Amino acid sequence: MPPIEKGWRRRFTKYNRQFIEENNQHAAQRRRNDDTQDDALPRSMYHAHTSIDVTHRDHHSVKTSYFRAPQAMPVPHVTLPVMPSEGISEAFNFDVMDEAYVDYLVDTNTDMEPVKSKRKRTAGDDPQKLWIPKQDKFLREFIRLEGCGDPMSYQACQGLPGCLNEPVVRCRDCEGSQLYCQACIVVQHTTMPLHHMEIWSGSYFQRILLRDLGHRVQLGHPPSVQCCNPALVFDDDFVVLEINGIHRLSLNFCNCATAQTHNIQLLHACWYPSTTTNPQTAAAFRLLDHFQMYTFESKGSAFKYYQSLARLTDNTGTCQPKDRYESFLRMSPGCGHDSNGVLGTKEGELAVLCPACPHPGKNLPPDWGNTAPHIKWLYGLFLAIDANFRLCRRNKSSKQADPSFNKGWAYFMEQSRFKEVLEASGTQVQEKSSCASHNAVNLADTKNARRMAATGVGAIVCARHNLTRPSAVGDLQKGEKYVNMDYVFFSTLxxxxxxxxxNISYDIACQWSKHLWSQMSRYPSTIHLWPDDNVVTFVVLKFHLPAHILSCQTKYSLNLIKGMARTDGEAVERGWSNINPIATSTQGMGPGSRRDILDDHFGDWNWCKVCNLGPFLLRKLKEAIPERNQHILDLRDFEEAIPPTSLDQWR
Ligand SMILES: [Zn+2]
Ligand SMILES: [Zn+2]
Ligand SMILES: [Zn+2]
Ligand SMILES: [Zn+2]
Ligand SMILES: [Zn+2]
Incomplete structure (x- = not known):
């Protein structure tokens, strides 16, 4: 957190107050004019501006201020989806919140209406304070659970009707802490073999395996049906990884005449086998889903996740489960399916597409191709290109030792044709920049690639919604060389x-676009694009443009070219913040694992974007419509102040 400049808060408050006062005066004047001059013009209304101040390390505050602004012009009635939204209440205690949660609230809040008044805080707003006087009671209950509990619970087995056995075993994963006899708890767990058991030793509970109580898992038959020809697992020891820990089971495969293979029997039980021949380890589907969500949200490594499973099984280190980390790694990647079989999947087909970008035949009017030239921009596709050197890979392993499970089916491009193009391009030296001295251009050949198999990746996203495009990620071998970026570009198109x-934005668009079309002939004809059929506009990202020479600042400006809306082109830079935290673990991976895992994370990024697109666009619309109306009024005022003859010339 940077140090806050002295007096910053006082100055900010002063400017804020001044802005509101001026706005109110201006709006009052306009309203008087509107009332007397033109009934059709919009009235003014109150707008609320809510700012969340996170500049203090240990205290965040929310402030809502109000100012007058013209009411929205009448717009055609559009029914927008109503999204459930709690809004951000000022009663929230931001002091104890994770900053990521505050970001989440801001991102998902579509409620632009002001919070009318501060709610009076009640005792219930501070649950921790209410809990402190009761902490001894809570502690006593925890200690009670370490014993046998109520006398009622250990006097008689509550399992099968009429059971008179002594109850000494309980399940840590079933609800409650009821004790049962050994026979009853085994029957109860016929369909729940992945629960942890504890047996009363006389003075404390100790862990015991369900199989040591007499439990056996029978695959290939309905629960409770015994197979007449079972096949035992080698050493009668089968390991299943589940989200509550690592379990050792006694397991029978079915070996009847109609039996399926062992792998299929495991898959029918929702367990993913670690190998295809004589599997002795499997992971519950639930665990694979859980791991995927854990790693998407936290970017934590597979090893950390596996370690937490091992500690859930034994947190003392005295009775550690068998090491199945390598098996877990093999089982963790997922894969899509295709009606033509897995290998029938086409390149880019598994990517989650952006529903807000133009897809002819899906989300454009049937006659979109006949649109008048002046409004063709409506159906434009905005792309943003960038390179990321954090997503590098050290030179270890090989594609033979660690092949990828997908062949360019999602975000990474297909590799074999790309490699051929790279080999054909040889050591061609890149032309130096004729604009400012852009490092991305001038140092493309000199970047240190020692001990690196990939120095980073080049990638393309849709610039207005920030979703990674299909077949739009490729490895870099040195710097940001044109041949790499060209190939990524043509590949996704x-x-x-x-x-x-x-509309293509790239921080070095002025240099890269110079020879793009002439270079295209060097690439396979299957990825050629015919610019004559297309209106292709190259622009430079808004934040990067001031670093260019003056002629670029007009030619490549998103502000000066018609049809660019308020695009800033910087989306691709923002997306890196999501994927960069995983770079540390992917840098040391083999080529296949790295590509598959990065693909998985790009996919999750797109998926979350799609899920949040409704509230995101609704929030943007609520901001954009009043602002657009304000701009109409401002333009009208501006034009009224210019002599009509000059205005005609200017137009
Ligand atoms: Zn249980
Ligand atoms: Zn019993
Ligand atoms: Zn059988
Ligand atoms: Zn998009
Ligand atoms: Zn330039």
Missing amino acids: QHASTVRVL
Whole structure:
């Protein structure tokens, strides 16, 4: 957190007050004019501006201020989806919140209405204070659970009707802490073999395996049905990884005449086998889903996750479960399916597409191709290109030792054709920048690639919604070389071959675009794009443009080219913050694992974007419509102040 400049808060408050006062005066004047001059013009209304101040390390505050602004012009009635939203209440205690949670609230809040008044805080707003006087009671209950509990619970077995056995065993994973006899708890767990058991030793509970109580898992038959020809696992020891820990089981495969293979029997039980021949380890599907969500949200490594499973099983280190980390790694990647079989999957087909970008035949009007030239921008596709050197890979392992499970089916491009193009391009030296001295251009050949198999990746996202494009990620071997970025560009455009207006933002667009079309002939004809059919506009990201020479600042400006809306082109830079935390673990991986895991994370990024697109666009619309109306009024005032003759010339 940077140090806050002295007097910053006082100055900010002063400017804030001044802005509101001026706005109110201006709006009052306009309202008087509106009332007397033109009934059709919009009235003014109150707008609320809510700011969340996170500049203090240990205290965050929310402040809502109100100012007058013209009411929205009448717009055609559109029914927008109503999204459930709690809004951000000022009663929240931001002091104890994770900053990520505050970001989440801001991102998902579509409620632009002001919070009318501060709610009076009640005792219930501080549950921790209420709990402190009761902490001894809570502690006594925890200690009671370490013993046998109520006398009622250990006097008679509550299992099968009429059971008179002594109750001494309980399940840590079933609800409650009821004790049962050994026979009853085994029957109860016929369909729940992945629960942890504890047996009363006389003075404390000790862990015991369900199989040591006499439990056996029978696959290939309905629960409770015995197989007449079972096949035992080698050493009668089968390991299943589940989200509550690592379990050792006694397991029978079915070996009847109609039996399926062992792998299929495991999959029918929702257990993913670690190998295809004589599996002795499996992971519950639930665990694989859980791991995927854990790693998407936390970017934590597979090893940390496995360690937490091992500690859930034995947190003392005295009775550690068998090491199945390598098996777990093999089982963790997922894979899509295709009606033509897995190998029938086409390149980029598993990518989650952006529903807000133009997809002819899916989300454009049937006659979109006949649109008048002046509004063709409506169906333009905005792409943003960038390189990321954090996502590098050290030179270890090989594609033979660690092959990828997918062949360019999602975000990474297909590798073999890309490698051929790279080999054909040889050591061609890149032309130096004729604009400012851009490092990305001038140092493309000199970047240190020692001990690196990939120095980073080049990638393309849709610039207005920030979703990674299909077949749009490729490894870099040195710096940001044109051949790499060209290939990524042409590769992803195969998935947009029918779009006719392309707006491409890139921080070195002025240099890269110079020879792009002439270079295209060096690449396979299957990825050629015909610029004559398309209106292709190259622009430079807004934040990066001031570093260019003056002529670039007009030619490549998103502010000066028609049809660019308020795009800033910086989306691709923002997306890196999501994927960078995983770079530390992917840098040391083999080529296949790294690509598959990065693909998985790009996919999750897109999926979360799609899920949040409704509230995101609704929030943008609520901001944009009043601002657009304000701009109409401002333009009207501006034009009224210019002599009509000059205005006609200017237009
Ligand atoms: Zn249980
Ligand atoms: Zn019993
Ligand atoms: Zn059988
Ligand atoms: Zn998009
Ligand atoms: Zn330039």
